[in-house]
Amino acid sequence: MNVIEINNLTKYYGRNKGIEDVTLSVREGEIFGFIGPNGAGKSTTIRLLLSLIYPTSGSATIFGRDCIRFGHEIRNDIGYLPSEVFYYDKMKVKDLLKYSASFFKGDHSARMKELADIMELDLNRRIDELSYGNKKKVGIVQGLLHEPRLIMLDEPTSGLDPLMQNKFFNLILEENKKGATVFFSSHILAEVQKMCNRVAIIRDGHIVKTEDIATLRKDTYKKVYVRTDKKAGDPSKYPGVSNVEIVDGEIRFLYKGDINQLLALVTKNAVLDLNIVEPDLEEVFMHYYQ
Amino acid sequence: MNIYKREMRTKLVSAAIWSASVFGIVILFMSVFSAFTQSTDMIDMIMQNYPEELLQAFGMSGVDIGSVAGYFSMCLLFVQLTLAVQSSIYGFSVLSEEERDMTADFLLTRPVTRTKVYFSKILASLTAMVITWAATWGSTFFNIEVFSGNKEYDPAIFVKMMAVIILFQLFFFSTGLVISVILKKIRGVLAYAMSLAFGMYMISSIGSIIREETLGYLTPFKYFEPNSLIIKGRYEPVMLIICCSVIVAAMVSSYILYIRRNIHAAS
Numbered sequence: 001m002n003v004i005e006i007n008n009l010t011k012y013y014g015r016n017k018g019i020e021d022v023t024l025s026v027r028e029g030e031i032f033g034f035i036g037p038n039g040a041g042k043s044t045t046i047r048l049l050l051s052l053i054y055p056t057s058g059s060a061t062i063f064g065r066d067c068i069r070f071g072h073e074i075r076n077d078i079g080y081l082p083s084e085v086f087y088y089d090k091m092k093v094k095d096l097l098k099y100s101a102s103f104f105k106g107d108h109s110a111r112m113k114e115l116a117d118i119m120e121l122d123l124n125r126r127i128d129e130l131s132y133g134n135k136k137k138v139g140i141v142q143g144l145l146h147e148p149r150l151i152m153l154d155e156p157t158s159g160l161d162p163l164m165q166n167k168f169f170n171l172i173l174e175e176n177k178k179g180a181t182v183f184f185s186s187h188i189l190a191e192v193q194k195m196c197n198r199v200a201i202i203r204d205g206h207i208v209k210t211e212d213i214a215t216l217r218k219d220t221y222k223k224v225y226v227r228t229d230k231k232a233g234d235p236s237k238y239p240g241v242s243n244v245e246i247v248d249g250e251i252r253f254l255y256k257g258d259i260n261q262l263l264a265l266v267t268k269n270a271v272l273d274l275n276i277v278e279p280d281l282e283e284v285f286m287h288y289y290q
Numbered sequence: 291m292n293i294y295k296r297e298m299r300t301k302l303v304s305a306a307i308w309s310a311s312v313f314g315i316v317i318l319f320m321s322v323f324s325a326f327t328q329s330t331d332m333i334d335m336i337m338q339n340y341p342e343e344l345l346q347a348f349g350m351s352g353v354d355i356g357s358v359a360g361y362f363s364m365c366l367l368f369v370q371l372t373l374a375v376q377s378s379i380y381g382f383s384v385l386s387e388e389e390r391d392m393t394a395d396f397l398l399t400r401p402v403t404r405t406k407v408y409f410s411k412i413l414a415s416l417t418a419m420v421i422t423w424a425a426t427w428g429s430t431f432f433n434i435e436v437f438s439g440n441k442e443y444d445p446a447i448f449v450k451m452m453a454v455i456i457l458f459q460l461f462f463f464s465t466g467l468v469i470s471v472i473l474k475k476i477r478g479v480l481a482y483a484m485s486l487a488f489g490m491y492m493i494s495s496i497g498s499i500i501r502e503e504t505l506g507y508l509t510p511f512k513y514f515e516p517n518s519l520i521i522k523g524r525y526e527p528v529m530l531i532i533c534c535s536v537i538v539a540a541m542v543s544s545y546i547l548y549i550r551r552n553i554h555a556a557s
Contacts, residue, residue, distance in 0.1 A: 050398075050399050052394075053552040053554070054550065071403075072401050072402055073401065074401075075400065075401040075402075076401040082395055084392075086391065086393050086395065088393055089391075099296060100396070100400065103292065103402060104400075142396075
């Protein structure tokens with residue numbers, strides 16, 4: 001079953017394009033990465049799903065129900081963590097979390113305590129006394145305390161130190177194991193690489209590609225580092241070669257295609273050093289941007 | 291109910307402060323009433339020296355300011371200005387403040403409908419305005435009872451003055467409300483509220499000075515001008531209808547606009 005289904009969703013802000021014709025679906029139980037540079041339309045898509053903003057055209061469903069008409073019911077099962085968190089400054093953390101919990105059915109105080117312990121969050125502080133990172137923790141607890149079936153994260157790790165990021169990712173993975181679907185938007189590829197099963201790449205308001213993270217990395221590109229004895233020519237004239245850089249006599253490029261052809265190409269000259277590695281997503285990703 | 295409760299926590303304090311201000315204004319005016327009436331002759335003389343336009347601008351022409359009602363009508367102007375500012379502040383801020391403080395994302399991603407958010411917030415503001423309205427009744431009757439001395443007055447005229455004050459408040463509230471949802475962002479609520487309240491008062495004064503009655507149809511300071519109430523003993527039906535229509539139209543359109551509003555991201 002698809003938890004999120006987006007059909008030709010388009011949003012214009014006046015004349016400015018937010019997103020255009022975005023179509024994608026997120027399956028139940030997966031961690032779905034949504035990557036793209038700043039301003040590509042990630043937040044716009046998420047805000048549309050939460051009906052904070054309304055589409056110019058197209059539609060989206062969550063749990064099989066229209067996300068505008070049934071928005072308030074759907075949101076019972078959504079935990080949302082925005083990239084920048086803002087809460088009522090004069091409230092205590094505890095009161096804010098209770099206020100948040102009061103919108104959801106059931107009693108969530110035990111889970112609230114548990115999450116606050118894990119994230120090392122002091123419940124008795126006032127919101128306006130908190131550092132940015134601590135506010136972020138409030139956001140995490142607030143987003144997870146009602147045990148949502150769908151977790152939407154919009155660039156969630158900014159402001160968290162690496163230790164907390166780790167705890168946070170573990171929390172998310174745990175929720176995922178318990179059955180929660182995760183929709184994870186980010187421009188930090190390492191995170192996505194670590195967490196996600198599938199990714200959609202968005203650029204300039206359009207979905208460029210949706211793929212399994214494994215396929216995206218394996219099938220597509222190799223990163224090649226070669227050092228030869230002679231001054232080598234530019235290899236970019238050969239098929240499958242792209243992103244050529246020459247640094248201190250070392251030639252670096254991305255290669256897509258038959259590995260044998262690559263080897264034949266490389267060994268035209270005497271090779272001093274050769275490295276063929278999996279490119280990180282960033283490089284794969286840069287390719288989609290060109 | 292939770293949104294209403296949260297909203298009320300701040301609104302109660304605010305309503306108390308505004309109520310105290312109204313009481314302060316009324317007691318300030320009424321406490322010097324007896325001294326004022328003792329020197330009526332002199333004051334009449336002074337008043338005659340003022341140009342008629344000035345008296346009209348302050349709504350002081352045509353009534354005997356030596357009477358309790360006539361004297362109180364001067365005081366009521368300041369009370370009205372106070373209530374106009376309060377109601378405008380509520381109107382401009384109640385729907386816009388969460389967006390300005392960026393907490394709208396939090397609130398609207400809870401499982402609630404916009405309709406519920408709208409009505410909870412409006413209801414909280416109404417509660418605060420009704421509290422201040424009640425305080426205005428109380429302040430008025432308390433102070434005229436204490437300070438009117440041996441002067442006779444007709445309570446009916448005061449009841450009429452007080453009864454329409456809630457409409458006066460609602461006019462400013464709903465106007466502020468609709469402007470706040472038409473505009474993309476309200477930065478300084480106070481500046482908007484002051485402009486609306488004093489702007490309306492200016493229109494009313496200018497209308498009186500240049501004797502242009504049509505201007506009066508624009509401003510609630512004219513709809514409920516105490517002097518015409520004292521002289522005629524009744525409300526102007528046309529004015530009353532205009533006021534109620536403005537309130538209803540502004541409330542309905544602010545609801546529709548709020549429901550469809552795009553809540554933009556912080557950055």
